[in-house]
Amino acid sequence: MELKNKTAVITGAGKGIGRAIAQALAKEGVHLGLIARTASDLEALQQSLSQEYGVKVTSAIADISDRTQAEAAVAAIEMELGAVDILINNAGIASFGTLLDMDPEEWERILHVNVMGTYYVTRAVLPSMIKESSGSIINIASTAGERGFATGSAYCASKFALLGMTESLMQEVRKSNIRVTALTPSTVNTELATNAGLKIGDEDRMMQAEDVAELALATLKLSDRVFVKAAGIWTTNPQ
Ligand SMILES: NC(=O)c1ccc[n+]([C@@H]2O[C@H](COP(=O)([O-])OP(=O)(O)OC[C@H]3O[C@@H](n4cnc5c(N)ncnc54)[C@H](OP(=O)(O)O)[C@@H]3O)[C@@H](O)[C@H]2O)c1
Structure with a gap:
């Protein structure tokens, strides 16, 4: 599918995988609406992408876990850029501990x-995709959504849920020509992995955010007759 002049919303676009996907899409000529909580990250990215690739880039500061903020962010982006063709649900957090040790608030x-x-942002974007009978949604899940492990109860529960939501929504909207995909990366060299203590061994040999962005781009570029339902991406260098 030709991506030039499409419009994408990317959550968690300020860092890591979201930032790498924003860069990859801007390079293809996609106009971007960026969402995250840290204004300085988004301002810097907005400026560099619009200067380097000549695409329209707007950003909205929002905590997506607050429905009002998520809806306001999507409305502000649609006001600026028009209907959204691509939604990348990437924003996510992680921390680990046994079920009893973890603070219930965390x-x-x-x-x-x-x-x-993810639900709030999707719910805000979906009506315009349904109206246009066209769209692509990519949810960044994780291998943690495919198997549980000790200390992963919260993160795994969230990513198992995300995979369930992805597949159910896919069945609801595929007849409206809307493609819903889950990507399930294993550990990626980002701040999230550093802060969660997931990095082991040589950082340069780890999977990089750009690798996940390449897979996201490849799924979006497929003919609109088809979509990737779920795709994993793993390092060739397990340590
Ligand atoms: N890194 C890995 O090993 C790995 C592996 C598999 C899957 N994933 C998934 O990939 C996604 C991106 O992870 P990453 O590693 O790129 O993380 P990251 O480097 O920590 O970046 C996360 C981004 O999400 C934003 N964000 C976090 N909470 C938010 C909220 N409540 N509202 C809006 N934005 C929020 C952050 O910005 P602010 O803090 O400024 O809001 C940041 O821009 C996550 O869903 C993660 O679970 C990561």
């Missing part, structure tokens, strides 16, 4: 951002 926070936040 456990809840992970579910609120990773699941409810």
Whole structure:
């Protein structure tokens, strides 16, 4: 599918995987609406992408786990850029600990951002895609959504939920020509991985955010007759 002059909303666009996807899409000529909580990250990215690639870039500061903020962010982006063709639900947080050791507020926070936040943003974007009978939604899940592990109860619960939401929505909207995809990366070299203590061994040999962006781009570029339902991306260098 030709991506030039399409419009995409990317959540969590200020850092890591979201930022790399924003760069990859801007390079293809896609106009962008960027969402995150840290204004300085988005301002810097907005300026560099519009200067380098000549695309329209707007940003909205929002905590997606707050439904009012998520809806206001999408409305502001649509006001600026028009109907959204592509939604990248990427914003997410992670922390790990046994079910009993983890602070219940932290456990809840992970579910609120990773699941409810994705739901709120999708719910805000979807009506215009349905109206246009066209669209692509990519949810950044994780291998943690495919198997549980000790200390992962909150993060795994959130990513299992995200995969369930993705597949159900896919079945609801595929006849409206809307493609819904989940990507399930294993560990990626980002701040999230550093802060969660997930980085082991040589950073340069780890999967990079740009690798996930390349997979996202490849799925979007497929003929609009088809879509990737779910795709994993793993490092060739397990340590
Ligand atoms: N890194 C990995 O190993 C890995 C592996 C598999 C899947 N993933 C998934 O990939 C996605 C991106 O992760 P990453 O590693 O790129 O993380 P990251 O480097 O920490 O970036 C996360 C982005 O999300 C934004 N964000 C976080 N909470 C938010 C909220 N409540 N509302 C709006 N924006 C929010 C952050 O900006 P602000 O803090 O400014 O809001 C930041 O821009 C996540 O869903 C993660 O679960 C990561």
